[in-house]
Amino acid sequence: MQQSVWSNIKSMWRWLTHGLWCWGKVLLVCRVPFVSAVGGGLLLNFSQAKDLFADLGLVWWQWIAFFALLFGWAWIVHTVARRALQHDDWVIESHVKGGLTAPRRRALIREFRAPAEWIPRLLGLFLLLSVTWAIYKSGVNLLTAADLPEISAAYDGTSLLWKIGLLLTALYGALVWKRRDWRGYLAQRSQWMPPADAPLLAGTWVFPYNLKKRTSGSLAKRGVERFDLVLLAIAGAITIA
Numbered sequence: 001m002q003q004s005v006w007s008n009i010k011s012m013w014r015w016l017t018h019g020l021w022c023w024g025k026v027l028l029v030c031r032v033p034f035v036s037a038v039g040g041g042l043l044l045n046f047s048q049a050k051d052l053f054a055d056l057g058l059v060w061w062q063w064i065a066f067f068a069l070l071f072g073w074a075w076i077v078h079t080v081a082r083r084a085l086q087h088d089d090w091v092i093e094s095h096v097k098g099g100l101t102a103p104r105r106r107a108l109i110r111e112f113r114a115p116a117e118w119i120p121r122l123l124g125l126f127l128l129l130s131v132t133w134a135i136y137k138s139g140v141n142l143l144t145a146a147d148l149p150e151i152s153a154a155y156d157g158t159s160l161l162w163k164i165g166l167l168l169t170a171l172y173g174a175l176v177w178k179r180r181d182w183r184g185y186l187a188q189r190s191q192w193m194p195p196a197d198a199p200l201l202a203g204t205w206v207f208p209y210n211l212k213k214r215t216s217g218s219l220a221k222r223g224v225e226r227f228d229l230v231l232l233a234i235a236g237a238i239t240i241a
Contacts, residue, residue: 022115025112030080033077033078037077038126049134050135053138053158054157073127075172078123080235082199085201086204112200120176121176124176131165139154
């Protein structure tokens with residue numbers, strides 16, 4: 001009886017440590033979007049930057065531009081993390097002659113599928129919720145002087161803004177949850193849009209090396225070129241903005 005209990009404890013420990021290792025490995029692969037999302041969100045919350053949300057000098061279209069850029073930031077974080085996991089180069093076996101074998105690729109996909117699907121989603125979600133929380137905290141900080149007309153107006157503004165932030169977060173969640181279905185629908189109706197790749201180890205290679213190397217799947221090389229160039233242009237424009 002004691003041996004059976006001890007065996008179960010060891011099995012649970014191995015399962016837990018292996019799961020933590022898998023999630024940690026995926027986080028390491030996604031380290032750049034992780035720093036962008038977590039670092040940006042924490043910096044905004046633990047600095048005076050959140051006081052900018054109480055600025056009465058900004059007009060409605062400027063706030064629309066802000067939320068559009070914020071959504072673009074979250075989507076880039078999600079996309080960059082997801083694309084990094086779709087590349088083969090983070091697996092050591094991909095760098096040896098012959099690359100990943102089909103059985104090994106299938107085994108790795110089974111092993112890392114859960115963190116590979118959820119970590120990119122959660123990074124974008126964390127960013128949006130961090131900004132929304134910073135807006136909320138900005139409003140809370142105004143309550144001590146809410147009897148002044150300007151402060152009251154700023155508080156009302158932040159109350160509206162954090163609710164918009166929650167709606168934007170819900171929209172992001174819906175889009176990432178159904179993204180593959182919509183991507184498949186668009187791919188069927190357009191020759192320009194390539195079909196959705198697997199969530200990880202799709203046989204793709206890091207830009208711009210993929211311009212010289214075909215993917216291991218059925219996706220045409222030209223489709224990869226165009227799609228990556230568009231993603232690069234959008235990411236660059238939002239980063240500059």
